[in-house]
Amino acid sequence: MPLKTISGTGRTCSISSLFITFSLLCILPLSFFFFLSNPRSTPPQNLLNKLQISENSIKVYIPELPRSLNYGLLETYWALTSDSRLGSEVDNEIRKTLLSKTSKKFPPYPENPLIKQYNAEYWIMGDLLTPEELKKESLAKRVFDFREADVVFVPFFATLSAEMQLGVNKGVFRKKVVENEDYQRQKMVVDLVKKSEAWLRSGGRDHVFVLTDPVAMWHVREEIAPAVLLVVDFGGWYRVDSKGSNDNSSDTIHHTQVSLLKDVIVPYTHLLPRLQISENKKRHTLLYFKGAKRRHRGGLVREKLWDFLVNEPGVVMEEGFPNATGKEQSVRGMRTSEFCLHPAGDTPTSCRLFDAIQSLCIPVIVSDDIELPFEGIVDYAKFSVFVAVSDALRPNWLVSHLRSYSDEQKNRFRRNMAQVQPVFDYDNGHPGGIGPLPPNGAVNHIWKKVLQKLPLIKEAIVRERRKPSGVSVPLRCHCT
Numbered sequence: 001m002p003l004k005t006i007s008g009t010g011r012t013c014s015i016s017s018l019f020i021t022f023s024l025l026c027i028l029p030l031s032f033f034f035f036l037s038n039p040r041s042t043p044p045q046n047l048l049n050k051l052q053i054s055e056n057s058i059k060v061y062i063p064e065l066p067r068s069l070n071y072g073l074l075e076t077y078w079a080l081t082s083d084s085r086l087g088s089e090v091d092n093e094i095r096k097t098l099l100s101k102t103s104k105k106f107p108p109y110p111e112n113p114l115i116k117q118y119n120a121e122y123w124i125m126g127d128l129l130t131p132e133e134l135k136k137e138s139l140a141k142r143v144f145d146f147r148e149a150d151v152v153f154v155p156f157f158a159t160l161s162a163e164m165q166l167g168v169n170k171g172v173f174r175k176k177v178v179e180n181e182d183y184q185r186q187k188m189v190v191d192l193v194k195k196s197e198a199w200l201r202s203g204g205r206d207h208v209f210v211l212t213d214p215v216a217m218w219h220v221r222e223e224i225a226p227a228v229l230l231v232v233d234f235g236g237w238y239r240v241d242s243k244g245s246n247d248n249s250s251d252t253i254h255h256t257q258v259s260l261l262k263d264v265i266v267p268y269t270h271l272l273p274r275l276q277i278s279e280n281k282k283r284h285t286l287l288y289f290k291g292a293k294r295r296h297r298g299g300l301v302r303e304k305l306w307d308f309l310v311n312e313p314g315v316v317m318e319e320g321f322p323n324a325t326g327k328e329q330s331v332r333g334m335r336t337s338e339f340c341l342h343p344a345g346d347t348p349t350s351c352r353l354f355d356a357i358q359s360l361c362i363p364v365i366v367s368d369d370i371e372l373p374f375e376g377i378v379d380y381a382k383f384s385v386f387v388a389v390s391d392a393l394r395p396n397w398l399v400s401h402l403r404s405y406s407d408e409q410k411n412r413f414r415r416n417m418a419q420v421q422p423v424f425d426y427d428n429g430h431p432g433g434i435g436p437l438p439p440n441g442a443v444n445h446i447w448k449k450v451l452q453k454l455p456l457i458k459e460a461i462v463r464e465r466r467k468p469s470g471v472s473v474p475l476r477c478h479c480t
Contacts, residue, residue, distance in 0.1 A: 057141045058451045060208075061149035062128055063196055069156045069185060070125065074107040077164060087113045087321060106432025110160075113321070117268045117351040118159040120230065120442070121210040123426040125155055126433020127443050137439035139447040146198040150454055151228065152207045156189045159213035166215075176219055186220045194223070202461045205262075208450065212266060214347050225257040228450060228457070230266045233371050234258050235347030260371070261456060264449045267373040267424045267442055268351035272331055274358045274425075277418035281335075286314035286402060288337035288361065290330050291345070291352060293319050301389050302343040305366065305398075309341075312399050334359035338410055339385065339402050343367060343392075354424045357383075362413045364402065366392045374423060374445050376452075383417040 066072070083091055090111045106129075109115075109122040127135070128142050135141070143149050165173050165182035172180040193199055199207065207227040211217055214235060217224065293306050310317045316333060320326040334340055340356035342349075344367040356363045363384040372380055380386075385402070392398050423445055428437040437443050 057139055058447050059143045059150045060140045061143050061146040061152045062155050065155050073157050073160050078107055106434055113271050115163045118212040119269050120212045120266050121157050123433045123443055127437050130434050134436050138437055139444050152198050154207055154209050158211055158216040161185050162213050162216045183219050186217050190220045190223050203464045205460045206457050221257055229263040232268055233347050233349045265371045265373045266446050268354050269426055270354040270358045272355040272358050274421055275360050280360055283336050283338045285316050285337040287339045287341055288316045288333045289341035290318040290320055305343055334361040337361050339364045357417055360414045360417055378420055383413045
C-alpha cells in the first residue's frame with residue numbers, strides 16, 4: 001500500500017509513524033506513573049527492612065532474669081539490719097517503722113540520697129510492669145515475644161547493685177573476684193542476656209540497659225557497648241582511671257562505647273520538693289551553692305570557683321551533703337536565691353541541677369563537657385545560664401555577669417522553668433512504681449528519646465546481618 005506524504009517542509013513523513021510516535025509519547029508517562037504507584041512493582045517485602053513503629057508508642061520486650069537481679073536486690077537491701085553510710089539515717093528509720101506496711105512484691109527504692117538520685121531503673125521497670133489497661137499515657141507498650149519488639153529492656157538494677165557493693169565491701173569493688181558480689185551479678189546478667197536468641201538476632205543493638213550510676217556495670221561495659229545505654233552523662237565513661245586499671249589498656253573505658261547517636265542522657269532524680277511558681281517569693285541571695293568543695297578531675301574547677309566566690313557579697317557557698325539537715329539547708333538556700341551554681345564534679349553533671357529546677361533557682365552551668373537530658377525536646381537556654389569555664393575563672397567576671405540580668409529576664413527564666421519541672425520527675429505516686437505515670441514525666445521522655453533512635457538501631461542491625469562471618473563491625477561511635 002503506497003504511503004501518503006505531506007509536502008511543503010522539505011521532508012516526507014508517514015501518517016502511521018506520526019500516530020504511533022504520538023501514542024507512545026502519551027502512553028509512556030502514564031505507564032511510568034502506574035509502575036511507580038502499583039504496589040506489585042516494588043521489590044519483595046522480605047528484602048526491605050520495614051520499620052514498624054507507631055508514632056505514639058514503642059514496643060518493649062522484657063527477658064526473664066532472676067528476681068535476685070532486680071526486686072530481690074531491694075529485698076536484700078532492706079534486710080540489712082543497719083547501714084552506716086552517709087545519708088542512710090532515713091533508710092534505717094524505714095526499716096524500723098514503715099517496711100512492714102509496704103508491698104512485699106515491689107519493695108520501695110532506698111531514700112538514701114546517694115542511692116535515690118539514681119533511681120530511674122526503678123520507675124522505668126515499674127512502668128513496664130504496670131497492667132496494660134492502666135498504661136494509657138505510657139509510650140512503652142510491653143510485648144511478650146521479642147520478635148514483635150522494637151527494643152529489649154534488660155531488667156537489672158545495675159545502680160542498686162553497685163551501690164550495695166560499695167556499702168558492704170568497697171575495697172573489692174574494682175576487682176574481678178568472688179567477694180565482689182556486684183561483679184558476680186554483672187557476669188550473670190551478661191551471660192544470660194548474650195546467649196539469648198534476642199541478643200543473637202541483633203547483636204545487642206536493640207537492648208536497653210539503665211546505667212545511671214557512673215560506676216554501674218563497670219566490669220562488663222565493653223561487652224554491652226553495642227546496646228542502648230541510659231546514662232546521666234558520659235563523664236564516667238570517657239575517664240581512664242589509672243589506679244583502677246593499673247595502666248592495663250584492656251581495662252580502659254573507651255570513648256567509642258558511648259555515643260549520642262545510640263545512647264540516651266537521662267536526668268538524675270531530684271532530691272528536693274517542687275516549688276510551684278505561685279509559691280515563689282522574693283529572693284535575697286544572688287548565687288547559691290551547696291556541696292563538696294574538693295572534687296577530682298574535671299571537678300577541680302569547682303575548688304577554684306569556690307575560692308573566687310566564697311567572700312563575694314550576695315553569694316552563699318556551703319559545704320555539705322543532702323542528709324536530713326543538709327536537705328533543709330538546700331531547700332532554704334535554693335528557694336531564696338536568684339541563681340544556683342552548677343559546676344562540674346567528678347562527672348560533668350549532678351542531681352544539683354534538677355534540684356535547682358524544682359526550686360525555680362536559675363541554674364548557672366559551668367561545665368564545658370556537659371550533656372543534658374532530652375535536648376531537642378527541652379531548650380535549656382530558656383531557663384539556664386551557660387558559662388564557659390575560662391570566663392567563670394576570670395576574677396569578678398561571674399558575679400558581674402549575673403548582676404546584669406534584669407528582674408524581667410529572671411522572672412521569664414523562672415516561668416519557663418516551671419513549665420519543664422514535670423519533665424524531670426520520675427515518681428508516678430504509686431507504691432512500687434506500679435501504676436499510671438504522668439504523660440509529661442521523665443519516664444515517657446526517656447522512651448521518646450529511645451523511639452527517636454530506632455531508625456539508626458534498625459539500620460545497625462541490618463548492616464550487622466549482612467557482614468560475612470568473622471568480619472567485625474568497627475566501633476565508630478565517637479561523635480559530638
